[in-house]
Amino acid sequence: MTVAETHALERAPDGRAGPGLLGRLRERQARRDYEASIVAYAEAVRGAFREACTGLSICHYVQVAAGVTIRTPRVGEVRVGPPTSLTVELLPGQEPRDFTAKENGPRLAHTLGAHGLRVEPIAGRWVRLHLLDADPLRDGFGLPPAVVHSGSEAVVLGRTEDGVTLGHAITDPAHLAVQGMNGSGKSVFTYGLLAQLAAAPDVLIAGSDITGLLLGRAWDGTIHRAHQVTGTADIAAHAVLLEDLVAEMDRRLATIPPRQDKIVPSAGCPTVLVPLEEFPGLLRAADGLPRPKRGEGVPVGDRIRAAVLRLLSEGRKAAFRVLMLAQRFEATAVGGGYARDQFALRLSFRVPADSLEMLHGTDARALGQEHANADPGVAYLSGLGRDCQRIRVPYLGEYGEYVDRVQRFGRRAES
Ligand SMILES: Nc1ncnc2c1ncn2[C@@H]1O[C@H](COP(=O)(O)OP(=O)(O)OP(=O)(O)O)[C@@H](O)[C@H]1O
Ligand SMILES: [Mg+2]
Structure with missing residues (x-):
């Protein structure tokens, strides 16, 4: 292909400036790569979460004929942040605070590559775990010049x-x-x-x-x-x-x-x-x-x-x-x-x-x-x-x- 022909492909079909065929192909490819990376990331988060739950015993051990299998809380949607969050279905007998009780919170977060964890109960047996990237205590926060209008505020x-x-x-x-x-x-x-x-x-x-x-x-x-x-x-x-x-x-x-x-x-x-x-x-x-x-x-x-x-x-x-x-x-x-x-x-x-x-x-x-x-x-x-x-x-x-x-x-x- 000549240089002129390549340029023609990169121009929009009506000849005006803008992404031509090659540009559009590149865009589509980039989008596909991005989507694939999100899927892979979500899968990685799911896997790491399961392993972390096993390591921290936030799981059930089920006796089956072949021995013991481990059941971990089911992961629903993984939302890429920041902050990344995932919905999780509690196992029978579990409470939302089990993810943060004792030292579980920081350990679970660190395994998932985050600094901290916040648990938000959503509906039924589902909770959303927010993975916090940074230490909110590290950065100061200013107090705006606001006042309350009553002591009950x-x-x-x-x-x-x-x-x-x-x-x-x-x-x-x-x-x-x-x-x-x-x-x-x-x-x-x-x-x-x-x-x-x-x-x-x-x-x-x-x-x-x-x-x-x-x-x-x-x-x-x-x-x-x-x-x-x-x-x-x-x-x-x-x-x-x-x-x-x-x-x-x-x-x-x-x-x-x-x-x-x-x-x-x-x-x-x-x-x-x-x-x-x-x-x-x-x-x-x-x-x-x-x-x-x-x-x-x-x-x-x-x-x-x-x-x-x-x-x-x-x-x-x-x-x-x-x-x-x-x-x-x-x-x-x-x-x-x-x-x-x-x-x-x-x-x-x-x-x-x-x-x-x-x-x-x-x-x-x-x-x-x-x-x-x-x-x-x-x-x-x-x-x-x-x-x-x-x-x-x-x-x-x-x-x-x-x-x-x-x-x-x-x-x-x-x-
Ligand atoms: N919330 C904050 N964020 C950032 N810096 C702070 C904050 N609080 C205090 N500092 C810094 O620490 C300094 C000392 O704070 P402060 O005078 O309140 O200490 P104190 O505990 O009352 O000490 P003392 O016992 O000597 O009275 C402040 O001058 C300020 O520079
Ligand atoms: Mg003082």
Whole structure:
């Protein structure tokens, strides 16, 4: 064939520019190759899935005349992603969580060449397994400048390893414990949480902060500021604030309407979020004060411990939520083991393995080693009926951004 004839074949039949016969043949071939590669890929995923199930004993062993055969969950459709997903029919007796229980999830994912696995029940006995390519905890995620308009709206807590965004409404009956070593992200997490809540008309942010960064100046001009005590110059003022909160709690408990067992928050009776930044530091400072003489009043440290314990044990019904931050939730550092037991939602940023287990129980032991080196902003979360899991909390930006958002959105007195 001459060069001119080849060119003619490559032109469209009507002579205009565009794919000619050769071009169209190449296109068709490419499409066929692509389709074949998808089929081959899907087959490979099916095969790898069956082998992984066998290796991890997510299968049934069936006795037949010739010996034992292995039945693995049937794979339906394989969808090429990203992320790749496959539908799977559970075997009798299996539950969706069997694919992720214990260490099955990561192992199954790794065998299939993925980083992680998410199981989504679809219909009947079928589930869809999503193979996640990357570690969602590795990349940070920004917190958009959004606020909730009521405490019953969920604020963003973080994103899980399988890429799901977790929310939490402050009206949910839970006190929050946040622990982590220096620089692990406790304060930054709390900046995000408070900034999201600053505008809600039925939320009041009233607490103690010896560092004066989380609360205090940033909140000047907002309605919350009068209910915040900062710094270490006047430690007794922290005790006074906490005792005032207890008095308000008692008033609320005494006025719960008949046939109700808890306060329903409203603008007139808001959910009071009580952040206690560096609480062990506050107790240390209070305990370092000269003790009053016998019969001349109660030591400030004891007053603080008593008030916080009351808020923790009785505050839930009265719409009080304590948010305690500490490097380590040792019983003595946070006002006793009973106080520590009151936290239904627990978050640990980077901590040594023993601290992790102390707050989250033995379930967390397997993760201890890995979590001791977690990046800032990566936390281990447990409580409120959730399985223990690792999350990345949102990052709102530099400190100045926090101050700007509180100033921009923070609720102000009605003029
Ligand atoms: N979610 C996050 N994403 C990315 N970086 C973060 C995140 N959280 C914190 N960091 C980084 O880590 C630094 C320390 O965070 P933060 O001040 O919250 O630590 P901390 O746990 O409160 O420490 P300390 O006990 O010293 O108060 C931040 O200045 C920021 O650079
Ligand atoms: Mg801090």
